[in-house]
Amino acid sequence: MSDSIASDPKRRELEELLPFYANGRIADADKRRVEAALAADAELAARLDLIRDDMAETVLLNESLGAPSHRALEKLMAEIETAAGPAPLLARATDGMGRGFLGWLGSLLAGQPPRRLAYAGVAAAALIAFQGVAITSLALREGGGYQTASAPGARASERYVLLSFAPDAKAGDIASFFKRFDASVVDGPRANGFFKVRVGDASLSAAQVDAIAARMKSETAIVSFVAPSP
Amino acid sequence: MHTESDEDLVKRIASGDRLAMKVLFSRHQVRVYRFVLRLVRDETLAEDVISDVFMDLWRQADRFEARASVSTWLLAIARNKAWSLLRKRRDAELDEDYAESLEDESDGPEIVLQKQDKGLAIRACLQRLSAEHREVIDLVYYHETSVEEVARIVGIPENTVKTRLFHARKKLGEMLKAAGIDRGWP
Numbered sequence: 001m002s003d004s005i006a007s008d009p010k011r012r013e014l015e016e017l018l019p020f021y022a023n024g025r026i027a028d029a030d031k032r033r034v035e036a037a038l039a040a041d042a043e044l045a046a047r048l049d050l051i052r053d054d055m056a057e058t059v060l061l062n063e064s065l066g067a068p069s070h071r072a073l074e075k076l077m078a079e080i081e082t083a084a085g086p087a088p089l090l091a092r093a094t095d096g097m098g099r100g101f102l103g104w105l106g107s108l109l110a111g112q113p114p115r116r117l118a119y120a121g122v123a124a125a126a127l128i129a130f131q132g133v134a135i136t137s138l139a140l141r142e143g144g145g146y147q148t149a150s151a152p153g154a155r156a157s158e159r160y161v162l163l164s165f166a167p168d169a170k171a172g173d174i175a176s177f178f179k180r181f182d183a184s185v186v187d188g189p190r191a192n193g194f195f196k197v198r199v200g201d202a203s204l205s206a207a208q209v210d211a212i213a214a215r216m217k218s219e220t221a222i223v224s225f226v227a228p229s230p
Numbered sequence: 231m232h233t234e235s236d237e238d239l240v241k242r243i244a245s246g247d248r249l250a251m252k253v254l255f256s257r258h259q260v261r262v263y264r265f266v267l268r269l270v271r272d273e274t275l276a277e278d279v280i281s282d283v284f285m286d287l288w289r290q291a292d293r294f295e296a297r298a299s300v301s302t303w304l305l306a307i308a309r310n311k312a313w314s315l316l317r318k319r320r321d322a323e324l325d326e327d328y329a330e331s332l333e334d335e336s337d338g339p340e341i342v343l344q345k346q347d348k349g350l351a352i353r354a355c356l357q358r359l360s361a362e363h364r365e366v367i368d369l370v371y372y373h374e375t376s377v378e379e380v381a382r383i384v385g386i387p388e389n390t391v392k393t394r395l396f397h398a399r400k401k402l403g404e405m406l407k408a409a410g411i412d413r414g415w416p
Binding site: 003016019024046049055056058059062072075076079080141165167170171174186189216 | 268371376
């Protein structure tokens with residue numbers, strides 16, 4: 001069967017715009033041209049119906065593929081930890097003479113008497129130790145070593161909720177939310193965007209977990225769904 | 231309510247912010263994974279690819295230019311990595327006969343047709359398109375990309391995007407017709 005659209009350059013050009021008309025990613029001027037042509041060309045309109053059918057099935061097919069496991073994020077974060085991250089801003093910063101911050105620091109320290117350097121060293125070491133304790137107590141909930149946000153697995157001796165984050169939630173707010181509730185992610189995100197979150201140990205009653213979930217749920221800027229989870 | 235844009239997150243990532251990395255990953259991982267999985271057809275490989283994609287983002291965040299969206303940038307990196315894998319596996323020949331001969335766990339369109347489900351038959355044919363056609367169909371129909379974005383992701387001129395998509399749609403129609411579903415075109 002001959003393709004009358006394909007053999008007419010003007011109609012063919014409009015036909016090739018139909019998929020982008022159907023997905024809404026078309027310039028306004030092209031959209032108006034396509035709509036005018038569709039109103040007058042039944043064959044073109046039929047072609048758009050085919051595209052919409054195929055589009056719906058393509059979406060269904062892709063949605064059926066599920067989501068990656070948390071292994072992907074864990075692998076990524078482990079690689080980030082082992083690789084050198086982006087150079088810190090201080091290291092990249094240069095002074096007026098083209099020296100990096102570390103170069104500037106080196107020449108500053110070179111000009112100091114040894115005793116002053118020793119005192120400064122002790123003070124810096126104390127500060128670093130203090131920061132280390134503070135950061136470790138915040139970031140590592142169980143034991144030492146690196147952990148991603150999703151811990152290896154859930155245990156029956158703990159209490160959990162299932163939650164999803166609001167699309168507009170800011171990373172900083174999510175972090176302080178977890179800190180406020182003394183909570184941590186144990187699994188997720190799952191295919192539907194849900195995370196399993198530990199909210200306490202087995203000493204919490206079901207009513208207490210419900211109350212925590214209700215308090216969490218009230219923070220609508222951060223979470224969009226919260227429910228107790230086994 | 232303030233939405234932290236992808237571009238803002240990338241700026242934070244450029245300064246070494248791991249939490250921003252996790253947020254951006256959570257935001258895009260599913261779509262990038264599905265795009266890659268449709269090309270490489272192996273879940274473990276697809277997961278490895280997305281880890282690599284975001285690792286590239288971690289390394290290159292300070293070079294990100296807002297000419298393209300973060301999403302387009304991620305899909306372009308993912309596409310390059312997926313095709314590189316395909317080439318290594320020698321699956322990447324753009325020979326449709328070869329692509330169609332690939333084993334597929336789902337029912338073939340003829341079998342699906344016997345089950346009287348046109349939607350399933352279309353999905354079975356979508357699985358059997360060549361990788362070159364699958365990616366352009368997925369980008370436009372599922373990832374809702376524009377002509378310009380497909381051109382950037384695939385690395386082809388905009389006119390070629392439209393022509394390739396036309397041929398992918400035509401091929402899909404031919405496969406359905408061969409399976410007994412005549413939709414009037416081609």
